[in-house]
Amino acid sequence: MTSPAKFRKDKEIIAEYETQVKEVRAQLLEQLKCLDQQCELRVQLLQDLQDFFRKKAEIEMDYSRNLEKLAERFLAKTRSTKDHQFKKDQNVLSPVNCWNLLLSQVKRESRDHATLSDLYLNNIIPRFVQVSEDSGRLFKKSKEVGLQLQEDLMKVLNELYTVMKTYHIYNMDSINAESKLKEAEKQEEKQISRSVRQEEKQTPRSPDALTNIKIEEKHIRRSSVKKIEKMKEKRQAKYTENKLKAIKARNEYLLALEATNCCVFKYYIHDLSDLIDCCDLGYHASLNRALRTYLSAEFNLAQSKHEGLEMIENAAENLNANSDKQCLMVTYNTVFCPPARFDFQSHMGDTVAHICAQPPVQGELLQRCQQLQSRLSTLKIENEEVKKTMEATLQTIQDIVTIEDFDVSDCFQYSNSMESVKSTVSETFMSKPSIAKRRANQQETEQFYFTVWFFHPQSTTVLLG
Amino acid sequence: MTSPAKFRKDKEIIAEYETQVKEVRAQLLEQLKCLDQQCELRVQLLQDLQDFFRKKAEIEMDYSRNLEKLAERFLAKTRSTKDHQFKKDQNVLSPVNCWNLLLSQVKRESRDHATLSDLYLNNIIPRFVQVSEDSGRLFKKSKEVGLQLQEDLMKVLNELYTVMKTYHIYNMDSINAESKLKEAEKQEEKQISRSVRQEEKQTPRSPDALTNIKIEEKHIRRSSVKKIEKMKEKRQAKYTENKLKAIKARNEYLLALEATNCCVFKYYIHDLSDLIDCCDLGYHASLNRALRTYLSAEFNLAQSKHEGLEMIENAAENLNANSDKQCLMVTYNTVFCPPARFDFQSHMGDTVAHICAQPPVQGELLQRCQQLQSRLSTLKIENEEVKKTMEATLQTIQDIVTIEDFDVSDCFQYSNSMESVKSTVSETFMSKPSIAKRRANQQETEQFYFTVWFFHPQSTTVLLG
Known part of the structure; x- marks a missing residue:
């Protein structure tokens, strides 16, 4: 048999279990704290998002109003021109067309940024409010469930504690009963061996004198043996009973151990995960929808802007000096149309309306013609x-004037650092x-x-x- | 011969020509006025473009500063978090990643609009200044050339005037000389017929007495006829001379007429067109380059914005509850890791560590097992x-939470009217x-x-x- 020093004491085992349970309880508390912290951070993030979009809505509205004012300032000037015909004449000129489209574009951007602001306030922020409400509610409910689950788990651990202690008590009882039985068995053995030795000693004596003593002694010894046997039997029964109780208690302990480990596993592996899932229920999806609303708004704004810019691009491509010149000449045709041809006005019925090259003037004309021809060919x-x-x-x-020097892509290429940004374009064109x-x-x-x-x-x- | 009433009088013809020339002169003046007006309009348009972009640069800078402030307000909050490990832990969570990208996007937009403002001020406006300078200079020079061309044209018209008048004078002289010649011829005829009649009358008279008278008379008649003949000859010479002069003058007139019509044609069809071309020299091309610089800036800004939005889109797509849960559990693994398995703690050297199912407890255990199995199958x-x-x-x-309700394209669809714009989005989400x-x-x-x-x-x- 091994020495008792090798067995851990009951108290030691119980204290170790108590420590283990205390640690689990502390961890469960930490888990709820951690979920609380996540909830707080989430609420804070959603609050930040609302504040962010509220402030950005203001900025967009401001921007929109400024653009509106800018466009109106110049459109009012055009509108104040009373001469509608003149206005109409001017609008056909390609640079004026570009200018009108520039103003339209500003109007369009103004309107789009107002829409953006409106969408921030009346669609995106309400979504974050909603997500925040949902998150809070879900956290509260999940925490309730979590507390219940933790309570159940602690109940199980306490059960194990009780069952383990019961096993210890019954096993101790069984050990005690066993040692008492063993003691009785030892006494019985001792008694039997003593009787045998006395009978051997009495053998050389006279038979008659000794017979009486022998019978008497035998009687005493027998009753003693019987007593011991009876005690041993009682102790045997007690031991059997306690041993059975101890086995049952150990069985209960082993079963509870299995169940507890299962419960712990289920809580840590499934329940905690389910709890976090419940806190998150719809959170990511709703956040995604809010962000996609923002993206849809921004992409649509960009699309609208792009369409406007393409119109300006088209107008810029159609900047055409020749067609503008034609327009000008058509518009002011009285100013630019040639006068009637100057016709020959015959004098006093002079019937000749062509150059006379008959003999008297012929020579001179021919000479002049030759001179002119030679002068013309030199001139030519x-x-x-x-x-x-x-x-x-x-x-x-x-x-020189059509050199392609208008690409400013470089100005929009930055180093990846988003922090230290100071535009480096400033070199004047x-x-x-x-x-x-x-x-x-x-x-x-x-x-x-x-x-x-x-x-x-x-x-x-x-x-x- | 036609009656003189059918001929237009010299004065009438001259007056008509003078009116024609006066009209041309007025038209030439109008042409310069028209070019002046176009120049003024151009200068005004270029001034408006400069004012427009100057004001828009202010608006963009304002917008940029507001966005910068907005981003900084929240970034400062993040930066003030002392716990770097905590910050790092949070950043791995997908919603926090989205939030960081939103702030980066605002920073990016702030920077891009500052760049835009800078490009307006230091590239686009200087271009318009340049175009304005060039336009002014070209108009001035073109006007000088135009004045010269008009002066030349007027000179030609005046020449024609002179040549036409010369033709009138010489033709009149020729007509006069002709009529004088005809008068002399008539006188000569008359003289001849008178001589014949007197000779017939004198035939019945005595020859001697009449001879002297006859000779005398003959002498007188002869000298008269000679005189008339001489006059006629002189007038004939005069007429021939004047006729030649008239023909030459008419030839000059006809040549000048042709040249004038050519000059007028050249001026109205070529020179005026060239003049306008000269005023426009490089104007449309430079305007095009200025506008394309604007477009390049705006398209690059849009491109940059798009890239940023795509990053957010990507982050929104990566919003993932599961990976966030894993992150949380890894980050707080001490809080979420399951405790050590509860092992069987044997009591006082109890060597049996498994459930005993030998006869005394066998029946009970089996019964219990059956009960549990039936309970479990019901539960299952x-x-x-x-x-x-x-x-x-x-x-x-x-x-419910993944419903696709985030498309806001409708809000950016407007009626074509650019004037009456009041966003109709305002219905709260x-x-x-x-x-x-x-x-x-x-x-x-x-x-x-x-x-x-x-x-x-x-x-x-x-x-x-």
Whole structure:
């Protein structure tokens, strides 16, 4: 048999279990605290979201009003122009069309940002309010369920405690009964061995004298043995009874142990997870819908803006000097239409209405014609040169004024850091040396163009020279 | 010969021409006035564009600052949280991730609108300033050229006037010379016929007496005829000379007429068009570039906004209750990890650690086992029912909270009228009867779910019953 020092004492086992249960209880409390904290954070987040969208709604409304004012300022100016015909005439010009579309775009953006503000206030914020209400309610109910589940779990642990202690008591009783039985068995053994030794000692004596003593002694010994046997029997019964009780108590303990472990497993693995699920019920989905409402609003705003910008893009592509010139000439046709042809007015019935090239003037006319022809052919060559120069000059100017220098994508490329943002665009468009050089070149070319135009001889006037 | 009443008088023709020239001169003046007006309108439009973008830059900067303040207000709150570990823990939760991205988006929009404002001020406005300068300069130069061209044209018209008058004078001289010549011819005829008649009358007279008279008379007659002939010759020469002059003058007139008509045609058809082209030189192209800079800025802003929104969209799609639950449980694993399994603690060296089912307890245990088994099978059926009910209830709630009610495209559909815009969104999201009904349904279902959960028996506790 092993020494008793190797067995843990009852008290030790009980104290260890009590500590274990205390730890579980503390953990359960922590769990509820943790859920409370999550609930608080959620309420705070939803409050922040509401505050955020309320403030942003104000900003959007402000922006919308400013844009509205801006558009109205210029539209009022156009409206105040009393001359409707003049207004109509101007509107056909491509730059005026662009300008009108710019103002329309501002009106459109104003309206869209007002709609955005409205959606924040009357759709998105109410959603967060709703989510907050739902979350609070669900947390409260989940906590109630959680408390009930924890109570049930603690009941189970306490049951185990009781059952374990019962096992200890019954097992101790069984051990005690066993040791008492063993003591009785020892006494019986002792008595039996003593009787045997005395009978062996009495053998050499006279038979008659000893017979009486022997009988007497035998009688005493027998009654003693019987007594011991009776005690042993009683103790045997007691032991059997206690042993059975101890076995039953151990069985109960083992069953309770199994059930407790199952309950603990179920609580930690299923119930806690279910509890968190219940707290979250609909939270993510509702949050998702609120955010998607925000996204839908923003994407629609972007879409609307894009459509407006495309109209301006289209108008900018249709900026056309030639068609504007035609429009101008049609609009002011009385100012630009050529006068009637100057006809020959015959004098006093002069019936000849053509050049006479008969002999008296023939020679002179022929000579003059030849001179003019030679002058014209020189001029023609000169004009071809001038024309080429002017066309080349014009092309240079066209190249300068149509240079594709309008892509500002770079200004919207930032480093990934969202914190330290200070726009680096500020270099003025005009301050770039390349642009200054280009402008100087443009003006010089333009000056040259006008000089050529101004001073080159007009072939039509040569006839009158 | 036609009657003189049929010829238009010189004065009439001259007056008509003068009126024609006067009209042309007035029209030329109108043309310059018209160009001046176009120039003024252009300058005004470019001024309006500058004012517009200056004001819009202010509005954008204002908007940017307000967005920045908004983001900072909430970011400061996050930053003030001293517990970095806690902050880090929170950031892994999907709703917190969405919230952080929302704030980033506001920062991004703030930065982009500041960039937009900057581009307005330092790129787009300088372009309009440039276009305005160029336009003014080109108008001035074109007007100079135009004045020169008009002066040339007037010179031509005046030349024609002179040449026409010369033709009139010379033609008149020619007509006069002709009539004088005709008069001389008539006189000569008369003289000749008179001589013939006198010679016939003198035939009956005596020859001698008459001879002297005859000779004398003959002499006189002859000298008279000679005189007339001489005069006629002189007049003939005069007439021939004047006739030639008249023909030459008419030729000059006809040539000048042709040249003038050519000049007029050239001026009205080519020069005026060239003049307007010169006024427009680069105007449309530069305006186009300025507008395309604006468009590039706006499209890039929209692009940047879109990218940010897509990040939020992605985060909203990743809103996930399950992964958040896992995160929470991992983060607070000491709070959520199950306790160690409760093991059998043997009492005082009790070597049996399993349930004894030998004869004395066998019957009882078997009976108990049968009872438990029958109770469990009943519970199992009940639980299956409860599980189905709960799953169906949960599905109902899921269906309610995942309803796709977030599309707000309708709010951005307007009638085409850009004037009368008053957003019609204002009906609160919550005020819709369908939503109120849905919410009531959601809460009822939720209540039912909790009731079922709260009251249905837990099979694990049955073992301890």
